[in-house]
């Protein structure tokens with residue numbers, strides 16, 4: 001005795017009208033195809049042979065070069081025709097006109113990034129770790145790098161290949177696998193990507209170990225650049241700079257070797273790099289010290305801000321002007337030597353003191 005399910009099956013299998021319906025469907029499809037063919041032939045006959053050949057060649061060429069044509073207007077990672085979107089466009093000499101008082105960072109970082117970008121077959125991704133007090137230019141230098149490498153970032157302040165994560169947001173979600181997945185997806189999309197992770201000193205210990213597969217020699221994304229930013233080692237760097245200067249060395253004569261041990265040993269004492277495998281496996285290529293900013297550097301920030309953001313010109317932006325003196329007096333300096341917040345508060349101080357009306 002067939003079960004209710006079998007009955008249903010039998011009904012389907014032995015449906016007497018099924019073949020007829022199928023035949024009707026097939027003949028309907030034939031009719032549609034024949035109509036389509038007739039209309040194509042009618043169109044072709046209505047055109048002259050040159051137009052037809054021209055269109056066929058044009059569509060063939062268009063199809064063949066479709067990627068290159070897309071890259072002419074849309075940001076591309078692999079643009080083999082030229083270095084239109086991502087390139088080693090490093091006019092490093094002008095960096096020091098935009099980043100004040102950081103001769104060590106500008107010098108070492110520009111060299112490493114330049115050679116990494118030039119290398120078509122690097123042995124591993126470039127991994128840099130920037131350290132220093134707040135407001136001394138760590139984010140600013142990473143933005144400058146992005147501008148010099150990614151054309152779209154330079155034009156709009158954003159690129160599909162520049163990715164910035166702020167550690168405090170990551171630590172809240174605490175979802176490590178999401179971070180790894182996200183970076184994986186982005187590097188898969190473009191191996192010449194720049195990944196910046198800010199505030200690494202606020203991350204839980206060993207947190208950054210999740211990135212090890214991306215950063216070591218076996219990484220499939222060897223062309224990428226990773227930059228970590230953090231305040232750890234900041235006071236050690238400041239104390240060493242003060243000590244060197246009090247012993248008679250001029251600030252400009254302090255070089256990387258003077259601060260290398262200080263920054264390398266202290267950068268890893270807290271946050272995501274503490275007890276991290278990234279350190280034991282030696283994947284961080286360079287710990288970069290950022291110096292505390294002196295009065296003259298903060299004054300340069302004030303002038304630069306007035307010129308770039310407010311489009312002021314001389315004599316208003318003369319460093320000796322009354323306005324600049326007022327702004328400088330409102331900025332906090334430690335022992336009258338180094339700015340407590342670097343150049344971080346410069347733009348808000350200027351906004352407070354600027355009259356509503358343009359003083360020109």
Ligand SMILES: Nc1ncnc2c1ncn2[C@@H]1O[C@H](COP(=O)(O)OP(=O)(O)OP(=O)(O)O)[C@@H](O)[C@H]1O
Pocket residue numbers: 098099100101102132133134135136137138139140141229230231293301342343344345
């Ligand atoms: N050395 C510098 N030269 C020129 N401008 C600077 C410099 N340092 C800071 N600034 C200015 O101050 C702003 C804040 O600096 P930035 O964000 O780079 O500080 P940071 O070192 O990353 O600080 P934090 O550790 O608090 O994130 C920048 O946008 C820039 O306008």
